Amino acid sequence: MDKKEFRVLIKYCFLKGKNTVEAKTWHDVEFPDTAPGKSTIKDWHTKFRRVEMSTEDDERSGCPKEMVSDENILKIHKMVLNYRKLRLNEMADTLNISTEPVHHIIHEYMDMRKLCAKWMPRELTFNQKQRRVDDSEQCLKMIKHNKPEFLRRYVTMDETWLHHFTPKSKRRSSEWTVRHDEPTPKRGKTQQSAGKFMASIFWDAHGIIFIDYLEKRRTINSDYYIALLDRLNEEITENNRI
Template identity: 30%
Template sequence: MSAEQRTNLKFLVQLGKTPSEALGMLQKVYGDETMSRSRVFEWCKRFKEGREDVEDDPRSGRPSTSRNEANVERVKQMVRDDRRLTVRKIADELGMNHNSVWKIITEDLGMRKVCAKMVPRLLNDDQKGRRMQVCQDILERLETEPDLLRRVITGHESWVFEYDPETKRQSLQWKSPASPRPKKARQSRSSFKVMLIAFFDVRGIVHCEFLPQGQTVNQHVYKEVLRRLLRAVREKRRELWQGNSWLLHHDNAPAHNALSIREFLAKKNIAVLEQPPYSPDLAPCDFFLFPKLKEVMKGTRFDDADDIKKAVTTELRSIPQESFQQCMQAWQRRMDKCMRCQGDYFEGDNL
């Protein structure tokens, strides 16, 4: 296969194609089996300098098993040129033993192959800068107001499904060598769902409710939710209510950020703690409450919406106060991480 590709590459060089153009053409034909970028550029250079032979340079003896500095550097360069290369392809290209290449990559270079991480958005520089600015503002306030996060009531809404399949990790179970591998049928997620709206602080749930079936969150619905939240704060957090010292935290959803909502909050003299856009990793409901709630419910099929509501209410009440305290501490750590990562998304701070 490599000789065939080099023959085609020689022809493309004679046609005046650049190495990048030649690589693109080879990829269209050979797909994953295409020579690495570094090899394509190397052979283009050889053919341009007048080389006629398309056969690879002869190698004496068996494939090298040496993990010397030269081979480490060769492997490192190939991986840098194309991070999707397989160990087999690197070994074949360099004429090295597969096991040696594997050890160089994992032990000498300290690398491992991982899947791309799903993120809410590929952030541009302005969005990263905005995330940093919001985090910096809050962290600076914490220096003069150490109890700031203890006065925050944060909230959001989320769908809870009639059936949410359990994760692969949740389905793991022990088996003996003689026992058959456990099986489960593939099932789709849910024929109906319920919208949960929840608000909490460092002490626990302040207010939660479920929207009627078929209703979505718009500015009019959210204003009524906020009215009920205010009553809950007055009843359950009397010291915050009397001193008007609490802050509301929610994300930048259109319903939350509508003019009518901002006017309502200003009229009620409710301060709002800013949330940077595209930042569920910095929203306590998204990185703590909803994942914690839904994790224990995965794999359970509910009969109707009332069953979902009962299960959600039970789980919310079972979350200890210490978990909410740890959430607020993790929130501050996440803001620190966001600053260290220059506003980019970061690996989670699991609770």
């Protein structure tokens, strides 16, 4: 049953003197899978009592059919292809129509949606992308040749920001209560401190090799990463991880 038919039934229950609880019980028995919720029945019941609602569907503005023409669809399609960041009001102003038919054409006829660009530190050049492909293929060959030895010698790293103070999560601050009527524990709202520093962590199959903490006012550039790799080489040699 659709919404209009349910409104008719609820008004029938109202005219028969049934309250919202009785109407809800009757609907659950007769239409267990599609019956409206308790709040919906209560809301409709109140509007029927105040004569603020009828059993007919409300009029909707809709989209004028003359605006959704093949000509407008073709024009909007060309505009979007020429400039993907074009906004609805800009297309509507160009065609001298409202934004509603433009929105209707883009979503219903062209099946398009607008997505935000994914942020990334910087775009790689063709040579950098090819270098990553070559390195990945070389690693795959080494794995196939001797997987245990490759995993033993493989070293990876990651970077993370560490705040000077990080508040406990809601789960970590939970406490056991002795009685059911015991009040809920309270704690003041805290935020992460603004002060933070970056940690670079290197590890292999045996565990962490070393952690480097970025010095204040130190610039992250190629010299910084070269120094990190030199230190990594020294740590691996000293710990006999070759």
